[in-house]
Amino acid sequence: MSVAQPERLGVAELQRALSARELSSVELTKHLLARITAHHGLGAFLHVDGERALAAAAQADRLRTQGDARPLLGVPIAHKDVFVTADAPTTAGSKMLAGYASPFDATVVARLGAGVPGGAPGAGAITLGKLNCDEFAMGSANENSAYGPVRNPWDRARVPGGSSGGSATAVAARLVPAATGTDTGGSIRQPAAFTGSTGIKPTYGVCSRYGIIAFASSLDQAGVLARSAHDCALLLSAMSGYDPRDATSAERPPQDFSSGIGRPLAGASAVKPLQGLRIGLPREFFPATLASDVEGSVRAAVAELVKLGAQAVDVSLPRTELSIPVYYIIAPAEASSNLSRYDGVRYGHRTSHADDLLELYRRTRAEGFGPEVKRRIMIGTYVLSHGYYDAYYLQAQKLRRMIADDFRRCFQDCHLIAGPVAPSVAWKIGEQGDDPVKAYLADIFTLPGSLAGLPGMSVPAGRGEHGMPVGLQLIGNYFDEARLLQVAHALQQSTDWHRAVPPGV
Amino acid sequence: MAAAPLVRGYEVVIGLETHAQLHTRSKAFSGAATAFGAAPNTQASAVDLALPGTLPVFNRAAVQCAICFGLAVGARIAPQSIFARKNYFYPDLPKGYQISQYETRWCKAAGCPSCSASSAAASR
Numbered sequence: 001m002s003v004a005q006p007e008r009l010g011v012a013e014l015q016r017a018l019s020a021r022e023l024s025s026v027e028l029t030k031h032l033l034a035r036i037t038a039h040h041g042l043g044a045f046l047h048v049d050g051e052r053a054l055a056a057a058a059q060a061d062r063l064r065t066q067g068d069a070r071p072l073l074g075v076p077i078a079h080k081d082v083f084v085t086a087d088a089p090t091t092a093g094s095k096m097l098a099g100y101a102s103p104f105d106a107t108v109v110a111r112l113g114a115g116v117p118g119g120a121p122g123a124g125a126i127t128l129g130k131l132n133c134d135e136f137a138m139g140s141a142n143e144n145s146a147y148g149p150v151r152n153p154w155d156r157a158r159v160p161g162g163s164s165g166g167s168a169t170a171v172a173a174r175l176v177p178a179a180t181g182t183d184t185g186g187s188i189r190q191p192a193a194f195t196g197s198t199g200i201k202p203t204y205g206v207c208s209r210y211g212i213i214a215f216a217s218s219l220d221q222a223g224v225l226a227r228s229a230h231d232c233a234l235l236l237s238a239m240s241g242y243d244p245r246d247a248t249s250a251e252r253p254p255q256d257f258s259s260g261i262g263r264p265l266a267g268a269s270a271v272k273p274l275q276g277l278r279i280g281l282p283r284e285f286f287p288a289t290l291a292s293d294v295e296g297s298v299r300a301a302v303a304e305l306v307k308l309g310a311q312a313v314d315v316s317l318p319r320t321e322l323s324i325p326v327y328y329i330i331a332p333a334e335a336s337s338n339l340s341r342y343d344g345v346r347y348g349h350r351t352s353h354a355d356d357l358l359e360l361y362r363r364t365r366a367e368g369f370g371p372e373v374k375r376r377i378m379i380g381t382y383v384l385s386h387g388y389y390d391a392y393y394l395q396a397q398k399l400r401r402m403i404a405d406d407f408r409r410c411f412q413d414c415h416l417i418a419g420p421v422a423p424s425v426a427w428k429i430g431e432q433g434d435d436p437v438k439a440y441l442a443d444i445f446t447l448p449g450s451l452a453g454l455p456g457m458s459v460p461a462g463r464g465e466h467g468m469p470v471g472l473q474l475i476g477n478y479f480d481e482a483r484l485l486q487v488a489h490a491l492q493q494s495t496d497w498h499r500a501v502p503p504g505v
Numbered sequence: 506m507a508a509a510p511l512v513r514g515y516e517v518v519i520g521l522e523t524h525a526q527l528h529t530r531s532k533a534f535s536g537a538a539t540a541f542g543a544a545p546n547t548q549a550s551a552v553d554l555a556l557p558g559t560l561p562v563f564n565r566a567a568v569q570c571a572i573c574f575g576l577a578v579g580a581r582i583a584p585q586s587i588f589a590r591k592n593y594f595y596p597d598l599p600k601g602y603q604i605s606q607y608e609t610r611w612c613k614a615a616g617c618p619s620c621s622a623s624s625a626a627a628s629r
Contacts (some may be wrong), residue, residue: 084558097557104551106558247562337590340601341555361594364554384592 006031006494007174008501011075011231014177016330018064018074025064025074029057029126034075034126043150044170047088048129052078056126063124072112072238073124076436079093079180081130082137082166082213083109083222088127092134092213093163096349096368106211107246108222108239123238124297128308130178131166131179135370136339137187137215139163141432142441144372150194151430154468158426161191167225168195173505174323178226178235183456184216185327186446188223188420192458193421193471198498199225203479204453205250207236208243214333217248219327219450228498229459229488233258237482245363250331254493260486271492272309278414279305280315285419285445293464298420301461301472301491305418308490313412315417319403326403327384328440329396330451335373336380342368348409375436404452407475416484417475421458423469449475459488460497469497527570534561534604555599563588568611575612584613 003009003023017023020389033050053076060074084090084102092098134144142150142165149355150165152158153173160169164181168191171179181445182189192199200223207222214220224235264273274384279302286295302312344350344364351363369377383392392480410417420443432438449456454475461472472491476484492498532539535552552559568586577583589607 084556090557092557099559102556102558104558210560213557214560245562246560337592337602340592340594341557341596341599343601345555345596347556347601357596363546 006096007035009177010227011072011177012228012235014067014075015071015234019069023449025076025126026054027061028074028085029053029076029128032128032175032487035173036170039153039173039175040443041151041394042153042156042173043132043148044173044175045078045129046093046096046132046166047145049088050128052087053126053128058172060124060126062353070121070124071076071234074126075124075178076126076176077112077178077180077235078127078128078131078167078170078176079106079109080133080182081163082133082182082215084211084213085109085130086128088130090130091147092137093133093147094369094373095146096365097213097347098349100348102211104211107243109211109296111239111241112180112235118225123473125229127236128176131164131170133166134187135164135165135373136213136335137182137184137220138335138372138376138442139188140186141427141429142166142191143192143429143432144370146370151429152426152468153505154330154426155196155466158428158466158468159194161422163187164191164199164225168199169196170193171195171197171225171227172502174501177275178224178231180235180239181225182212182215182220182222183446183450184221185331185450186443188225188475189421189446189471190443190457191458193226193460193473194426194469196224196460196463196469196471196497196500196502197458197460198228198232198460198492200229200236200485201456202236202240202481203250203455205248206252206455206479206481208241208246208249210243210245214334214338216331217338218334219331219453220376228492229457229485230258230261230492232457233261233485233489236485250479252399255482256480257485258387260482261484261489264490265483265486268309274305274487275309276304277310277416277487279310279312280410280414280417281312282315282320282410282417282419284317284320289423290420291424291464294422294470296503297462297464297470298418298472299457300324301495302418304491304494308494310487312418313414315413317403317406317410317448318418319399319406320444322399323403323451324444326396326399327443327447327451329392330400332376332380333384333393333396334380336377336384339369339373339377344368350355400451401446405450407452407454407477411477414464416477416480416487419473419475421473422446424471425464427465445473447474454455454478455481455484457484457488459491460500461495462497463500469500490495524555525571527567529566529570530565531564531566533564533567536562553599555601560627566604571611575615578612578615583609583611583613
């Protein structure tokens with residue numbers, strides 16, 4: 001292997017090294033598998049299939065010699081365990097689905113890998129395994145997995161964020177160059193911020209939800225966690241696009257999100273690549289309760305964008321605080337319905353003893369689901385029940401529309417919105433105790449964009465208290481991912497935060 | 506015949522719930538076939554079994570049938586229709602909910618042209 005520390009290379013660098021034959025996919029895969037074993041204590045992976053990964057790597061190396069030049073050929077990645085995979089079990093971090101074997105791959109998994117059966121060939125990436133996450137993607141700390149917590153590589157006593165905590169830790173600890181994640185209320189952006197990774201949640205409808213274990217269907221969206229905006233763009237280009245199997249998938253032509261990377265914005269110069277860009281800073285995203293270390297890093301990152309030619313403008317998202325109760329009505333409502341299929345009848349956990357049907361349901365679900373999932377099913381069932389529907393669910397839907405309208409107004413004054421991802425850096429494992437509301441409140445800055453269905457990113461923006469990473473959130477208008485990535489890349493050309501490696505990694 | 510005292514002063518209104526199998530090649534929400542008389546378990550797809558990650562996609566031919574029926578009975582055709590979930594646990598309900606129509610259904614306020622002259626007139 002002529003490349004030292006290949007785990008430090010990102011996706012774009014690996015593409016170059018692999019095609020220049022400086023490194024084979026087998027060498028790289030072996031190296032990363034060894035690292036995954038060595039860093040087992042981080043709890044990032046739920047399932048690793050080294051043999052299968054090495055066979056796929058050997059196949060990729062063979063194909064390359066035959067002239068195959070697919071964009072991600074031989075690049076090892078891993079998937080959050082809410083994407084169903086035919087070659088590996090899918091648990092969604094739940095005991096309910098222990099050992100569940102899906103007969104098919106999620107569309108996103110297929111597009112990144114071997115391709116959808118009968119469809120276009122995939123991008124050729126290799127799957128190393130499945131990544132830990134909060135149970136059914138419900139959580140902001142990855143403390144709700146039935147298979148144990150994930151640790152933050154920057155401080156192993158701290159959480160990596162959630163629910164895509166395994167993805168974030170695997171990327172930050174250099175176990176994989178990139179990983180898939182899903183974001184319902186911040187589950188890509190917040191763990192990316194907590195681990196110093198770069199994450200993107202595209203516009204609702206950009207990536208197919210077919211094969212993603214549903215949490216809240218009107219909010220769930222697949223995305224990427226990687227070590228740079230450029231790498232996010234490379235994966236997003238491969239995994240996005242219309243899918244006839246998802247009726248909410250956007251009918252848009254395939255897009256190469258990396259084509260604008262490294263180019264100045266239209267009409268701007270190389271020296272001031274962001275000239276003409278108006279960045280909105282919602283005053284509600286900088287409340288007095290925002291931790292000063294987070295605020296300092298975020299403002300410094302915005303200042304950097306201004307140095308690159310952007311203009312910062314004051315905007316308002318007056319219903320930012322309301323997004324918390326709105327989200328925590330809508331998401332549990334959808335979850336309570338989506339999770340009713342886990343009844344012990346056809347697949348998944350089934351109680352060992354039940355005298356009648358009702359008992360089968362009760363015991364199966366009481367044994368199979370963890371406390372946070374049960375809590376949300378109960379909240380969701382309550383707000384949807386007859387007599388409460390109008391007071392809770394319907395009201396929440398109306399407010400959701402008003403929150404989206406607030407963004408629409410903002411985007412008349414600016415091209416994209418910037419602010420913090422989370423009100424503080426990553427907290428200690430167990431620190432939030434038994435109070436779920438504390439964690440819910442910490443979702444305040446990611447929920448508004450989720451409710452509006454807008455694309456959002458977390459870009460490393462510095463380090464705060466205890467040396468923990470801070471993320472800058474960028475929210476774009478609908479289907480404006482290319483510009484978001486272009487701006488994030490420009491920032492990463494003039495800052496080094498995304499290159500920082502956690503200690504002991 | 507004189508009405509019994511109990512129902513005097515009331516108007517009898519009878520609602521009918523009628524089910525019809527549509528002439529579509531595949532099911533309402535999945536691509537699985539609907540051939541009559543096929544062997545058991547040969548027409549069940551991952552979507553029908555509600556396997557994790559599956560999503561329903563509504564059958565275009567089914568809505569065409571519904572609209573044709575609505576036009577035939579003089580119904581108002583909804584320009585926009587919404588599906589709702591009717592949640593309950595039952596072993597033959599793999600998803601734990603029916604996908605049904607609640608507030609805005611495809612066809613509304615139909616007459617029945619062959620039943621009475623007045624409703625036929627109303628439907629024109």
